[in-house]
Amino acid sequence: MGFFRIPWVPKNTRILDISFNAFAQIQIGDFRHLSNLQDLNISNNKISQIQEGALDNLSNLTHLNLARNRLKAVSSGMLHGLSSLLVLRLDDNNIKDIEESAFSMLQNLKVLNLTQNHLHYIDRVKPVLASPCLEELYIGSNNFDVFNSYEMSTKPLSLKRLDLSNNPLATFQLTDNIFPSLDHLDLSYCGQNGTMTWNVTEKTYLTSVQTLYFMDVHMSAQSVADVLPSFKNSLNKIRLNRNVELNKTKLLLNACSPTLRVVRLNANRIKHLADHMFDPCSNLTELDLGENEISKLSQRMFRGFTQLKKLLLQINKLTRITNSFQTLSTLEFLDLSRNSIKELTCDDFANLTRVKTLYLYSNKISLIDSCLFKDLTSLEVLKLGTNNLLRIGDAFSNGPHSLKDLQINFNKLSKIEKYTFRNLSQLTSLTLQDNQISEIEGYAFEELNNLTSLLLSSNKITAGTLTRHLNVFSGMPNLQQLDLYANSISFTDNKLRHPPFKELKQLRVLTLHSQRRGIRKIPSNLLQGLSSLEMFYAGNTNLGHLNPDTFKFSPQLWFLDLSKNALSEDNSIPAETFHPISRLTKLILSRTQLRSLNFLLNANLSRLSTLRAWGNEIDVINKTLIQSLPRLEVLDLHKNTFTCDCHNEFFIEWAMKSNSTQVFYFNKYICSYPRSLRGMSLSAFNIESCTLNIDFICFLCSSIVVVLTLVCSFVWQFLRYQVIYAYYLLLAFFYDSKKKQNGSRxxxxxxxxxxxxxxxxxxxxxxxxxxxxxxxxxxxxxxxxxxxxxxxxxxxxxxxxxxxxxxxxxxxxxxxxxxxxxxxxxxxxxxxxxxxxxxxxxxxxxxxxxxxxxxxxxxxxxxxxxxxxxxxxxxxxxxxxxxxxxxxxxxxxxxxxxxx
CATH class of the missing domain: 3.40.50.10140 (Toll/interleukin-1 receptor homology (TIR) domain)
Structure with missing residues (x-):
């Protein structure tokens, strides 16, 4: 929000996010009244100094984010008072030095991030180890070229996670067992000169490590052969991404062990998978081969896996599957997305009875046979988006009967035929958005008794599509979400003969926003039957007026979005429109050309907590309007045409001092009138000029009376004849002037x-x-x-x-x-x-x-x-x-x- 100093916030605040501002320093007193604060985010500012004692009052703070600032050092008093701190982020600063006692007060600190600073030498990190409970230490990208354990400590540490990534380590030396509890070690992008010396004096020093990140290590094959055996007996997960120059078979031979369960080989430019390549890793449960150049698969290359549950082959060059997974009877997750598969045969997924998730999106599939899913009896999630499907036909006539989530978005479907999904009775979510659907036959969604979400946005659906057949949305008694935005729905009648949603008694969310030609008007009975409707999106639909009966069928509505419409007329939104929806808590009226919010005065919205009306032509917010919304918590009115005069006196003072309502971006509210103040911040308007100081006026009046009494007494006592004379002279003057004008004789x-x-x-x-x-x-x-x-x-x-x-x-x-x-x-x-x-x-x-x-x-x-x-x-x-x-x-x- 462009703040240069810490803004005033309510004293009971527990979470404060003031990131992405322009603070240069934190001063004593900035957080004096925020003793309840638990989470403070001051990242992405320009902070170069934190005064010692500035954080003293934050004794309840558990999370502090100071990332991406300009701090150069951590002093002993900078973190004083943070006795409850658990997580501290100091990454992406310019820290070169840490004072010895800087972390001695942080007895509960568990996570410290010092990534991307300028520490250079590992002994500079030693002061942070004064926090006895430290479990996670991130010191990547600090330009360390030597890691000697004795420079950090000679005693066992409580660290469970250590990140040394992106350091040009030439030496890694571990001479004492200082990491007895280390579970995760990240050495990614280390050894960039290719000559890193690995010296672990005892093989047992790293036996607790279960996860090793070893991506793009830039080491020689011999160096890798020295490193990986140090973890071989305990390793559970290893990431070997982007090790393009290393021989994958030898890499796996050195890394794999009976305990290893997860191997990631992303982005290694693998073109061919050797038949015995994974023999040393037969106990794997997850294998990631994504982002390679694999074009062919065979049954033999996966035959050694007896426990594999997750296989990722996304972003490769596969064109066919050719029944390659028949031996993977334990497989539960299969990702074949973002390949070039054009055709699928009935045997491609044979024997995959345990697969629950199948990703086939972003391929070139144009046809699905009904036999394709016959063996996928456990399939629950199927993603077929971004393919070339023209019709569904009987693709699901044989199941999969256990399917719960089906996504066929970004295809070329133009029609949904009758009973298309009747054999998917367990389906809960159906995504058909971004197709070319213009026709939906009656009973198209019949027997989807468990369906809760239906997404039909970004198609070519018209009002005729919804009303031509009487049972377009029948068969979905439990549907809770229906997306119809970005279609071509438009109404001309004030009342529909056949309301399309009358059977959706459980629908809670309906989206109709962003219709291509504009919905123009909402018929008074469009929402008939939606007695459970809670959220309604009708923004960007070219609405010019709301019928007072629009929401009489949806008394449970608590969220309403009418943004980006043309509601500039005074009677565009009658107050009576809101009377049936007294539970409304969030109202969005952004960019609707509104000139006033006075229609809310009699709307009876006593529960409204969020009001967003930015980008309008509102000039005045009066006290009565604010008082009519007693539970308002969030108010967003930026980019309006405010008048900087005393009509907004109450609003300005209330916006700056309210403890119950947060006025978003208030410091960016700009004056549009009068012309002399145009461009000035509304918060800078001097409201004191509007205040009638009764005490001062009484004092002034009484002073004037006393002075006049004294003057009159003095004049009467000493100058009364002169006054009388002046009075007579005045009368004579007027009389003489009158006589001269009349010219009387x-x-x-x-x-x-x-x-x-x-x-x-x-x-x-x-x-x-x-x-x-x-x-x-x-x-x-x-x-x-x-x-x-x-x-x-x-x-x-x-x-x-x-x-x-x-x-x-x-x-x-x-x-x-x-x-x-x-x-x-x-x-x-x-x-x-x-x-x-x-x-x-x-x-x-x-x-x-x-x-x-x-x-x-x-x-x-x-x-x-x-x-x-x-x-x-x-x-x-x-x-x-x-x-x-x-x-x-x-x-x-x-x-x-x-x-x-």
């Missing part, structure tokens, strides 16, 4: 701003003079403000509806909040419009220092000329004349102009 000549305590002067002096005598229109709050309306709105409306604003200033006026508001609004209009709109009239003599607390009024007084009400006894005519002049001033005058 003034309703009053002047707005009178005064304190209510000064109202007598206004009523007695101001109004009679300005309105009575001079004819001005005045706006007075006690008279012209609109009742019920907010005061500030009345003030703003009054000021902006008047050409001028006259402020009657007294000490009471300065202390009034509303008067202050009126001055503020009038001031804003003054400076906003840049017009002479404000007239200040002091009714009392107020010194400048008393105006200091009233910042706005003091600022206006400093910048503008104002009117003062005359003192008692002074003439008032000048005051009224100046006030009249102020009211008559044109609006274009700047506000800085003095008013006299």
């Amino acid at each position: 003034f309703q009053y000549d002047a707005f009178i701003s005064y304190n209510t305590q000064d109202e007598p002067w206004v009523m007695e002096e101001l109004i009679p003079k300005l309105e009575g005598e001079q004819g001005w229109s005045l706006c007075l709050h006690h008279r012209d403000f609109e009742p019920g309306r907010p005061i500030i709105d009345n003030i703003v409306d009054g000021i902006y509806s008047s050409r001028k604003t006259i402020c009657l200033i007294t000490r009471n006026y300065l202390r009034s909040n509303w008067c202050s508001s009126e001055v503020q609004v009038a001031s804003f209009r003054l400076f906003d419009e840049q017009k002479d709109v404000l007239v200040l009239v002091f009714l009392e003599d107020i010194p400048a220092h008393q105006l200091s607390p009233y910042h706005r009024m003091r600022k206006l007084v400093k910048k503008r000329t104002y009117l003062r009400w005359p003192k008692p006894g002074e003439d008032t005519k000048i005051f009224w004349q100046k006030l009249k002049m102020a009211l008559e001033t044109k609006e274009g005058h700047k506000p800085e102009t003095a008013i006299l």
